[in-house]
Amino acid sequence: MTAVDNDTASEQWGPPHSRTVTWHDPGHGVTHGQAMAGLGYLKAMIAGELPPPPIAALMQFDLVGAEPGKVVLTCRPDGAVYNPNGAVHGGLACTLLDSAAGLAVHSTLPAGKGYTSIEIKVNYLKPMRLDGGPFTTTGRVVKSGSRVAFTDCVVTNGSGAIVATATSTLLVFDM
DSSP states (O other), rough: OOOOOHHHHHHOOOOOOOOOOOOOOOHHHHHHHHOOHHHHHHHHHHTSSSSSOHHHHHHHHEEEETTEEEEEEEEOOOOOOOTTTBOOOHHHHHHHHHHHHHHHHHHOOOTTEEEEEEEEEEEESSSSOOOOOEEEEEEEEEOSEEEEEEEEEEEEOOOOEEEEEEEEEEEEEEE
């Protein structure tokens, strides 16, 4: 590699961009959420009665729908998540899918139960580009047991085309 004059190069790159991420301490929501059935907790977040998890602010997604065994997230990412190929990094899609899987399971749990991912299998079908949004992620519980749950999830672009899918296994446990 050859040395590059950083001042000259950065002038060619255009002005820098920035974003401020603001979130609420997750302790409040977690404390209240542990005393609530999962679906009630999710609906309280949607209604703005409890704060969303900080990851939602960081990754720019919102929980917009919840029913037993199914959740819907929307995401409008910015250029901060672009990879060197000029597309949204696959890690964002994976995070959306993992979040939808967990929240779908959460929607089925009684108070005092929690979950964590055991594994996730992601298939990337199309590149995600900023002009292709907003992106919608739907997570559905396929089978929920007392210790393990299985989910199917999908991310679609603003035109409804599927850009990524996932299957996931989650551990269910007492809090």
